[in-house]
Amino acid sequence: MSQTFSLAIDAMGGDNAPDIVLDGLELAAERHPKARFLLIGDEARIGAMLARRPRAAKLCMLRHAPGVISAEMKPTAALRQGRNSSMRLAIDAVASGEASGVVSAGNTGALMALAKIVVKTLPEIDRPALAAITPSARGDVVMLDLGANVQCDARNLVEFAVMGDTFARAVLGLTAPSFGLLNVGSEELKGDERVRQAAEVLRESHIGPNFHGFIEGHDIAAGTVDVVVTDGFTGNVALKTGEGALKLMRDLLRQVFTSSVPARMGYLLARPALDRLREWMDPRRYNGAILLGLNGVVVKSHGGTDATGFAHAVDVAMDMVTHRFNDRIREGLSMLSTPARVPVPATAPR
Structure with missing residues (x-):
């Protein structure tokens, strides 16, 4: 990769995903026209949907993820079984340095557990x-x-x-x-x-x-x-x-x-x-809780939010990336x- 993605986006996390995620990115793209998003999810399902949102499509690269971590899945199960999920692959992108941060509206416990184990805390x-x-x-x-x-x-x-x-x-x-x-x-x-x-x-x-x-x-x-x-x-x-x-x-x-x-x-x-x-x-x-102290930016959007709320979570993550x-x-x-x-x-x- 010649350039790090601004954010990796879990396209399948949340009560109304992927619709509100894509609608939120369409709003966020207007405010962050120079951002680059790695959008991770079911390619067959979201490919055509993304094409109908031209601003977001211009800034996103789509990557397929065959699995989804459900809202009911326990964090321990997510660690064992979620390796090919959209949330895990988005977090992996941060851990590898491919993306500077991640935004997900998915399972809070799973996101925190995966972020701590995969991204890890800053040495200090x-x-x-x-x-x-x-x-x-x-x-x-x-x-x-x-x-x-x-x-x-x-x-x-x-x-x-x-x-x-x-x-x-x-x-x-x-x-x-x-x-x-x-x-x-x-x-x-x-x-x-x-x-x-x-x-x-x-x-x-x-x-x-x-x-x-x-x-x-x-x-x-x-x-x-x-x-x-x-x-x-x-x-x-x-x-x-x-x-x-x-x-x-x-x-x-x-x-x-x-x-x-x-x-x-x-x-x-x-x-x-x-x-x-x-x-x-x-x-x-006020949507967008942040897990501070990790080797990357990790933002949790409320699972039941709408496009406006998800866009705000993206705003928060972008602020943290932009301001180092x-x-x-x-x-x-x-x-x-x-x-x-x-x-x-x-x-x-x-």
Whole structure:
């Protein structure tokens, strides 16, 4: 290959694949006309479909994959049985250097397992972290880890902070993103030893001036910081709680504005403002969770998204490739002074 593909695309992953994948690439092609996509899937099925999407067809090279990893397949089964699947071949392209990153809307557990085993982590990273962008009162916020690591030590949290800082700079365009460690209180003595130890290291690090300190759950929606750092167990619970709260708010608004004739009239008056609120809370704007710390860009699109959401996941991946995300992670970790690096405890949870 004389030129590396920008992204490998799993054409068969997701609830409505390959249609939404191809429609999403058609939208993404308009925003990234210089990109090159390696589209992997059932050639007989998607060849004619791709031809009907001229912008995407111009940027894609199609590669056949005879297998598909289903949404129900367990990660261990995907590792054993999915070698000829569209997801595995897309990840293989990243591992071999043929593509700089991969986007898939397929099985989340399988994607994470395959990425960790096949692509592997950067030499400087102990564990990868799952990150995503969420809305707040002050704009978009980065959260990590969101479930890749249920248990973490202080070293992991320090590495997550460096990766989150780099991600916010690359994807959100922030020059000096603030960040905080999610804790049970904002006071310095709150939390367990690993959180306090991570905070001590971060205060002395090159990103220390942007370290807000400890934050609490309400600070996520308030936008107190640009990057929220936590372990995967806490992060996943916080994320799902936030998603549930947004859904509850939408349901309550629907009930309120359909409860009576005056309420329906009030809806007509409030509709322009509600349309802006709906656009701001549109989950498609935040589609694309990223597995950070790997030897390549790995982006997971929501399996039930539409073309607009999948295109946003491609946008996120392209931002990371364009801004040399992994190189910047290496640079950030190298700036942590040797004494400040937190060693892995002999009994570190795995």
